[in-house]
Amino acid sequence: MPRRVAIVSTGQTKHRAKRLDVNIRELITEAVTRALEDADMSMKDIDAVMIGNMEPFEGFLFPELWAVEGWGGYLKPSVKFNTGGTVGTTTAIAAYYYVASGIYDVVLAIGFEKQSEGHTQTAITTVGDPIWERAIMAGAVGNFAVMASTYIHESGVTEEQAAKVAVKARRNACNNEYAHLQMPDITVEDVLKSRMLAYPVKLLDMCPQSDGACAVIFAEESRAKKLAVHPAWIKAVATAHEQQYMGDSPKRLAVMRSQIAASRRAYAYAGITNPRKELDVAEIYEVASFAELAMYENLGFCERGEGGKLIDAGVTEMTGELPVNPSGGVLSTNPIGATALIRVAEAALQVMGKAGKHQIDGVRTALATGYGGNAWTDVMILSRDL
Amino acid sequence: MEEWVVHQRIKIPFMYTAGRALTRFLDGLARGEIWATRCASCSRIYVPPLSFCGRCWRVIDEWRQLPPMGELMSYTLVRYPLPEHPDRSPLILGLIQLDGADTNLVHFIGDVAPSEVESVTRVRAVWRDERPASIFAISHFAPIT
Numbered sequence: 001m002p003r004r005v006a007i008v009s010t011g012q013t014k015h016r017a018k019r020l021d022v023n024i025r026e027l028i029t030e031a032v033t034r035a036l037e038d039a040d041m042s043m044k045d046i047d048a049v050m051i052g053n054m055e056p057f058e059g060f061l062f063p064e065l066w067a068v069e070g071w072g073g074y075l076k077p078s079v080k081f082n083t084g085g086t087v088g089t090t091t092a093i094a095a096y097y098y099v100a101s102g103i104y105d106v107v108l109a110i111g112f113e114k115q116s117e118g119h120t121q122t123a124i125t126t127v128g129d130p131i132w133e134r135a136i137m138a139g140a141v142g143n144f145a146v147m148a149s150t151y152i153h154e155s156g157v158t159e160e161q162a163a164k165v166a167v168k169a170r171r172n173a174c175n176n177e178y179a180h181l182q183m184p185d186i187t188v189e190d191v192l193k194s195r196m197l198a199y200p201v202k203l204l205d206m207c208p209q210s211d212g213a214c215a216v217i218f219a220e221e222s223r224a225k226k227l228a229v230h231p232a233w234i235k236a237v238a239t240a241h242e243q244q245y246m247g248d249s250p251k252r253l254a255v256m257r258s259q260i261a262a263s264r265r266a267y268a269y270a271g272i273t274n275p276r277k278e279l280d281v282a283e284i285y286e287v288a289s290f291a292e293l294a295m296y297e298n299l300g301f302c303e304r305g306e307g308g309k310l311i312d313a314g315v316t317e318m319t320g321e322l323p324v325n326p327s328g329g330v331l332s333t334n335p336i337g338a339t340a341l342i343r344v345a346e347a348a349l350q351v352m353g354k355a356g357k358h359q360i361d362g363v364r365t366a367l368a369t370g371y372g373g374n375a376w377t378d379v380m381i382l383s384r385d386l
Numbered sequence: 387m388e389e390w391v392v393h394q395r396i397k398i399p400f401m402y403t404a405g406r407a408l409t410r411f412l413d414g415l416a417r418g419e420i421w422a423t424r425c426a427s428c429s430r431i432y433v434p435p436l437s438f439c440g441r442c443w444r445v446i447d448e449w450r451q452l453p454p455m456g457e458l459m460s461y462t463l464v465r466y467p468l469p470e471h472p473d474r475s476p477l478i479l480g481l482i483q484l485d486g487a488d489t490n491l492v493h494f495i496g497d498v499a500p501s502e503v504e505s506v507t508r509v510r511a512v513w514r515d516e517r518p519a520s521i522f523a524i525s526h527f528a529p530i531t
Contacts, residue, residue: 023405029438043443059400069440114403122398131392 002100004386006224006231007352008217010345011035015180015212015333018116024063025070028112028213031338032071035108035215039227046217047104048077052091052111053337055082056123064112071110084127085285085372086239087111088214088340092368093237093378095218100234105220111341112213120209120336127374129244137246140287141206145198146246147253148290152200154254154305155297159200161308162289163191166204166331168317169286173328175357180210180333191289205289212335214342221386232348232382235365236269238262242375249375253294258377259369263299266379272365275300276315279381280363281350282324283343285371286331292316292324299369318360326350326358340370344380351382407437410449415523418513422487424448430488454511455530456484463500478503482527496526 011034013019019027036042049072051064064071064080083090088111095109121139128134137143151157170186173179186204194204217227224231240262242249249257263275272278284299286292293307301322302310310316316324325331327346330339347366349355364385370378404412407423411434414421423435427442431450439446464477471477478495498506509527517523 020403021406023403023408026405026437056398059398059402069436070438072440072443074440117402118400119398122396126396130394134394 003102004221004233005096005099005218006221006228006233007344007348007382008219008224008227008231009035009039009041010217010348011038011215012178012342012345013212013214014178015210015335017180017208017210019114019211020116024058024112024114025067027114027211028067028110029070031112031213031215032108032110035217039217041217041227043072046072046076046106046108048098048107049073050079050081050091050095050098050107050109052081052083052087052109052341053113054084054087054123056126057113057115057118057120057336059118072108077104083373084376085287085336086340086370086376086378087337087372088342089344089368089370089378089380090239090340092216092218092341092344092380093239095216096234096237096380099218099220105223107218109216109218109341110213111338113335113337113339114211115209115335116211133245141197141201143246144206144288144291145201148200148288150251151253151290151294154251155294155307156305157290157293157308159192160188161311162200162205162293163188164311165286165289165292166191168311169325169329169331172318172326172358173332176327176332177356178333179328180212181208181328182332201288201290207287207330207334208332210333210335212333212338214338214345216341216345216348228352230352230384232351232366232384233386234380235383236266236379236381238266238269238379240265240377241373244374252375253291256294256298256375256377258375259295259298259371262377262379263369266381267300270381270383272381275367276302276322278365279322279367280365281326281347281360282322282367282369283327283346283350284324284329284367284369285340285343286325286329287371289331291371292329295369296324299367318358323360326355326360340372340378343368343370347380347382351384405437407435407446411435412519414451415521416517416519418517418523420452420454420484420511422450422452422484424450431486432489433484433487433491450486452484452486454484454513456482456487456509458495458506458509458527459483459490461495461503476500480509480527482509493521493524494526495528497528
């Protein structure tokens with residue numbers, strides 16, 4: 001039996017397009033310092049550090065090595081993770097495994113990215129299969145455009161419904177002091193009229209590129225109870241990978257096989273049979289507005305083809321039955337190596353009752369997901385109850 | 387059948403933010419000064435400077451200027467220079483501990499023949515007339531005789 005594990009504290013930087021005032025090392029220190037202070041801990045209390053990042057964006061191998069002074073890695077057990085968009089959740093899940101297994105009692109998980117330093121879309125291009133697909137279609141926007149186009153075809157979802165997701169995210173972000181894109185006055189019209197990147201994806205349908213870091217501290221049961229008033233207990237974790245080629249999964253958004261596999265595995269482990277009823281909040285990795293609608297369907301929040309209706313009915317708004325991304329989500333903040341860890345941190349904040357102005361009342365169970373690589377999914381379920 | 391290999395070239399522009407401590411360090415170099423930071427907890431003097439001591443896990447905010455001279459701790463001879471290196475080979479690469487510092491700087495050792503460098507103990511910075519805000523504000527370190 002794995003040991004019980006909880007998140008006891010979190011820390012984030014103020015995420016921005018460019019943080020020219022700090023280097024990578026100093027950026028990470030900001031997030032780690034906040035996480036330690038949040039639980040009144042010092043670096044001596046940390047047994048091991050898991051650190052995640054997508055180094056092609058920074059332009060040198062092992063940026064965490066260069067930055068070690070700033071994240072507490074000096075002479076400590078540590079492991080580096082690099083799994084694309086999922087890197088933050090992979091790092092969190094690894095931290096969970098280390099504590100659950102009994103190897104370490106307190107583990108710090110860190111995700112960071114300074115996207116202003118490199119050229120994100122060119123780096124993402126190297127994700128594509130070099131022999132066949134890279135030369136035709138590469139980068140995040142093109143991939144999502146094809147996926148969104150297929151999804152529109154399959155489900156009848158509209159560009160207006162996707163635009164509502166983009167509006168919800170940027171408005172929610174206004175209540176999150178750390179969020180990058182805060183747009184209180186954004187309208188559906190603004191999204192629809194924004195620059196077309198690749199049909200049907202427009203500029204405001206896509207996530208930004210951010211500089212930022214996030215730190216989350218995991219502890220075993222006895223330490224967790226001492227370190228936090230209301231620890232966020234981890235009820236389930238799951239990961240699932242997809243096949244490589246776009247053509248292997250032609251309905252990649254409409255039917256997200258990795259998201260279905262990982263979420264159903266996690267729900268079963270956590271004893272969840274009706275996620276829409278039993279989850280109180282979800283922090284999901286929605287890289288594009290269309291993706292969030294598809295994720296509603298694939299995570300089982302609604303029936304297939306009903307994603308658009310869910311946003312129309314306001315179910316996933318702050319005041320809805322199942323608020324999705326009260327933090328503003330990836331559409332508002334996206335330092336890639338940190339992004340999925342921010343989902344975990346935000347889900348934990350909701351469970352702990354520490355989300356401030358974007359707190360949802362009475363959260364007992366929260367879902368966090370990571371998404372990336374070639375349609376990989378990570379899932380974590382957190383609970384107020386041990 | 388012929389074995390196919392696909393050749394590609396990907397060009398990615400990068401920039402690197404110097405950050406709080408190194409910005410001040412680079413400004414100093416452009417003025418012909420070497421600045422270090424000192425951790426108030428472990429007293430370690432870092433050059434290049436750090437704004438945060440990873441050993442003690444605390445912010446460093448004490449600055450001190452170091453003399454542009456120190457001890458040659460070790461060296462090697464580079465016979466195949468990189469494109470970034472000055473056009474003179476063999477190059478002597480030295481590990482230099484500036485007076486008062488607890489860490490070492492890596493730089494070129496010049497004004498000495500490779501065959502004579504073994505006997506060098508003390509070196510000083512030779513500044514360029516036009517100093518960029520980079521390590522190349524210092525041309526090389528030369529033996530103090």
